[in-house]
Amino acid sequence: MEYVSPEGLRIDGRRPMEMRKLHAEMGVVAKADGSAVFVMGNTKVIAAVYGPREVQNRSQQMSDQALVRCEYSMANFSTGDRMRKGKGDRRSTEISLVVRQTMEACILTHLMPRSQIDIYVQVLQADGGTRCACINAATLALADAAIPMRDLVTSCSAGYLNSTPLLDLNYVEDSAGGPDVTVGILPKMDKVTLLQMDSKLPIDTFDNVMQLAIEGCKAVATYIREVLLENTKQLEYHRGV
Amino acid sequence: MGLSNVVGDLSLEMEVDAFRRLFPLRFYERHLSESIRPDGRTLKSARDTSVALGAVASADGSALTKIGSTTMLAAAKMEVMTPSADAPDEGSIAVEYYMPSICSPLVRPGRPAEIAPVISKQLYDTILSSGMIDLKELSLISGKAAWMVYLDIYCLDADGALFDAALLSAVAAFSHLRFPVVSLNDEGRLVMVPEEGNGDKSGKEVVNKEKRKLSLSSPPFSLTCALHKNYILADPTSEEEAVMETFVTVVLNSSGHLVSLYKPGGPVLTQTSVIQDCIALTRQRMKEVQEILDESISGMEID
Numbered sequence: 001m002e003y004v005s006p007e008g009l010r011i012d013g014r015r016p017m018e019m020r021k022l023h024a025e026m027g028v029v030a031k032a033d034g035s036a037v038f039v040m041g042n043t044k045v046i047a048a049v050y051g052p053r054e055v056q057n058r059s060q061q062m063s064d065q066a067l068v069r070c071e072y073s074m075a076n077f078s079t080g081d082r083m084r085k086g087k088g089d090r091r092s093t094e095i096s097l098v099v100r101q102t103m104e105a106c107i108l109t110h111l112m113p114r115s116q117i118d119i120y121v122q123v124l125q126a127d128g129g130t131r132c133a134c135i136n137a138a139t140l141a142l143a144d145a146a147i148p149m150r151d152l153v154t155s156c157s158a159g160y161l162n163s164t165p166l167l168d169l170n171y172v173e174d175s176a177g178g179p180d181v182t183v184g185i186l187p188k189m190d191k192v193t194l195l196q197m198d199s200k201l202p203i204d205t206f207d208n209v210m211q212l213a214i215e216g217c218k219a220v221a222t223y224i225r226e227v228l229l230e231n232t233k234q235l236e237y238h239r240g241v
Numbered sequence: 242m243g244l245s246n247v248v249g250d251l252s253l254e255m256e257v258d259a260f261r262r263l264f265p266l267r268f269y270e271r272h273l274s275e276s277i278r279p280d281g282r283t284l285k286s287a288r289d290t291s292v293a294l295g296a297v298a299s300a301d302g303s304a305l306t307k308i309g310s311t312t313m314l315a316a317a318k319m320e321v322m323t324p325s326a327d328a329p330d331e332g333s334i335a336v337e338y339y340m341p342s343i344c345s346p347l348v349r350p351g352r353p354a355e356i357a358p359v360i361s362k363q364l365y366d367t368i369l370s371s372g373m374i375d376l377k378e379l380s381l382i383s384g385k386a387a388w389m390v391y392l393d394i395y396c397l398d399a400d401g402a403l404f405d406a407a408l409l410s411a412v413a414a415f416s417h418l419r420f421p422v423v424s425l426n427d428e429g430r431l432v433m434v435p436e437e438g439n440g441d442k443s444g445k446e447v448v449n450k451e452k453r454k455l456s457l458s459s460p461p462f463s464l465t466c467a468l469h470k471n472y473i474l475a476d477p478t479s480e481e482e483a484v485m486e487t488f489v490t491v492v493l494n495s496s497g498h499l500v501s502l503y504k505p506g507g508p509v510l511t512q513t514s515v516i517q518d519c520i521a522l523t524r525q526r527m528k529e530v531q532e533i534l535d536e537s538i539s540g541m542e543i544d
Contacts, residue, residue: 029398030310031345031479042298046397048343056349071342071350076393077300077316118349120342122395124314125299 003161003173011172012041019156019168019216020129024136024227026144034145038137041170042127047137049145051117065109067116070100072134074123086123095131102155102184102194103138108148117147128171129157135184135194136220143228151186152224153193156216158183158209160201165209167216181206183213187221265484273472280478287402287464287476287526292409292537294417302418306410309478310400315410317392317418321431324380324387332379332387336365338394338407345399345479357396360404363503364394367492368411371461371500378455381423386431388420401478404490405463409530412460416538420453459494461501462530464523466491468509475522489516491523495531 004010014020020041029035032048039045055061072095073087086092103119119141121134135155142149159169161178174180179201184194192214201209261268261279272278282288288309297303300316307313324331338361340354348354368374379388392414394407422434467477469485477485487507492500499520504511 029312029343030400031398032343033346035343046343050346053346056352069350073341075314075316075395076337076391077297077303077318080299082318082320082391082393118342122341122343122397124395125297127299 001176003176003178004164004166010166012170016164016166017212017215019219020170022220022223024140024224026140026227026231032141032145034141034143034147036137036140036144038133038140040129040133040136040168042125043123043129043133043170044125045121045123045130045133045137047119047121047134047141049117049119049138049141049147051145051147052112052115053118055114055116061114064113066107066112066114068100068104068107068109068119069116070096070103070119070121070138072096072099072121072123074126074130078123078126095134098131098194098196099134099138102135102153103142105193106150106153106186107142108150111148126171128169128174131155131182131196132157132168132184136224140224140227144231151188152221153184154187154217154220154224155182155184155194156213156220157181158213158216160205160209165205165212167212179206179209181209181213183210183217185214185217185221187218265480269469269481269484273469273474278474278481284472285475285522285525287529288478290409290530290533292413292534294413294537294541301421302414302416304410304413304417306406306413308402308406308409308476310398311396311402311406312398313394313396313403313406313410315392315394315407315414317390317414319418319421320389320391321381321386321423321433322389324384328376329384330380330387331376332381332389333376334368334374334379334390334392336368336392336394336411337361338364338396340396340399343398344396348399354399356403360407363404363490364407364411367408367461367463367501371459371492371494373412373457373460373494374415374455375458381431390418399479401480401482402465402476405465405476408461408463408492409534412457412462413534413537415455415457416460416534417541418455459496459498460534461492461494462523462527463490463492464519464526465489466519466522468507468511468515470509473515473518473522475526487511489519491519493520493523493527495527497524 023039026036028037029048034049037046072092076083119138123130132155139153157169159166159178159180179199182196185192290308293305296305297316301319303316305314340348340357342348423431424434426432466489467474467485468487487509490503494500
């Protein structure tokens with residue numbers, strides 16, 4: 001099947017280096033300490049952060065830092081065919097672990113000892129790149145909850161089909177059987193915190209694809225900064241500053 | 242300042258927020274005696290309600306409803322199935338209600354919300370017994386194929402009146418539902434045809450071209466009221482629900498019939514006049530909600 005036409009257009013009409021349309025909102029769940037919705041094309045994810053709060057399981061309490069927990073689940077209607085179980089399966093457990101470890105690396109946990117920070121991510125619509133959207137949504141939700149972090153964490157994926165590196169794969173491109181590289185970076189510090197790749201790639205091609213994904217992450221970071229700035233202006237306005 | 246005459250036994254002055262946390266019952270009674278609630282509403286009024294149809298693009302019908310901060314997302318997906326032998330002309334509906342961990346600080350992995358399966362059953366019973374949907378409309382080929390509608394409702398923010406918001410989102414999602422197009426394939430089975438403009442390549446006969454949406458007869462609407470001493474509070478928030486432990490949920494349909502009444506115990510024992518008052522409040526609320534729903538349906542039809 002042709003994923004990149006001879007004119008250089010992908011199935012959804014994008015160019016190979018073009019990201020899907022981004023949209024984000026903060027403070028969407030009133031009950032949560034921090035929350036955000038992050039949309040990348042047709043993939044829509046909602047994240048809620050509760051914490052720092054008392055540790056639920058005393059035996060897991062750490063005296064010098066905060067405990068970070070994460071749960072990833074998908075709504076039954078999020079994929080094309082209705083899913084039976086949206087959490088507890090292997091894929092959801094793996095993504096929960098990945099998101100937890102990624103966010104834990106950038107939260108300043110030593111400032112909140114003996115407490116627990118819960119990050120819950122719910123996928124409402126899945127069209128490829130759910131892992132990336134989850135991390136981006138979690139970053140905004142943590143910022144909304146005023147949890148101190150070293151830097152933002154932004155994430156984006158890239159692949160390689162029909163000999164072309166493609167940025168931000170959707171579901172059809174992701175299931176094509178080609179390589180899928182997911183990258184998560186701390187943009188200001190210019191460090192990579194998450195890197196996952198499957199399928200096969202020659203090493204120099206891998207380098208190109210990874211650089212493309214990092215560029216995507218930086219574009220997401222620029223957008224997230226705009227959203228944070230706008231949100232802060234709204235908060236100032238409401239406080240009458 | 243302020244509250245030292247109310248909190249007679251405490252000689253300290255106290256901030257309003259602290260008083261609200263430490264003595265919630267007295268905080269509320271202080272408001273109720275003036276016939277007002279902390280968020281400024283009167284005892285009879287419900288919070289701002291909104292309905293947005295088509296919130297989930299990949300579902301056959303969906304709706305996002307908000308009552309105050311309480312947010313529910315309902316999405317319906319349809320599949321073809323074989324009808325059961327004792328009802329060959331009828332399809333089937335499955336309603337599930339979930340409270341994922343994002344909705345409330347009280348819900349955590351390993352400690353699911355106790356109220357979720359209760360509301361799930363209540364919703365299923367109410368929707369089926371209201372007769373809003375004629376199961377015969379879901380039949381495709383008698384005895385061989387019929388529609389199965391899976392309705393999943395997710396609570397995204399739990400701030401009281403969960404059943405009301407969930408029922409409204411279910412009714413809205415059913416109003417928005419559009420049947421997928423199906424045709425008979427070579428093995429004589431019904432398959433869904435993708436909605437593409439390039440026409441039906443296989444040239445197969447489309448089985449249900451004309452019948453594309455559900456006709457809902459007298460959809461049900463509900464109102465939950467919290468009871469405390471002699472007071473009736475319509476549409477309680479989660480804080481009010483935590484303080485007042487007795488609730489009555491009344492479900493009416495648009496023809497004015499009583500579909501269901503639910504008062505699961507609670508410390509306040511009521512006389513029937515109180516129930517009549519709740520029914521009257523529900524009738525009024527139903528008019529408001531029906532307008533809101535009709536507006537969003539007609540807004541969608543214009544598109």
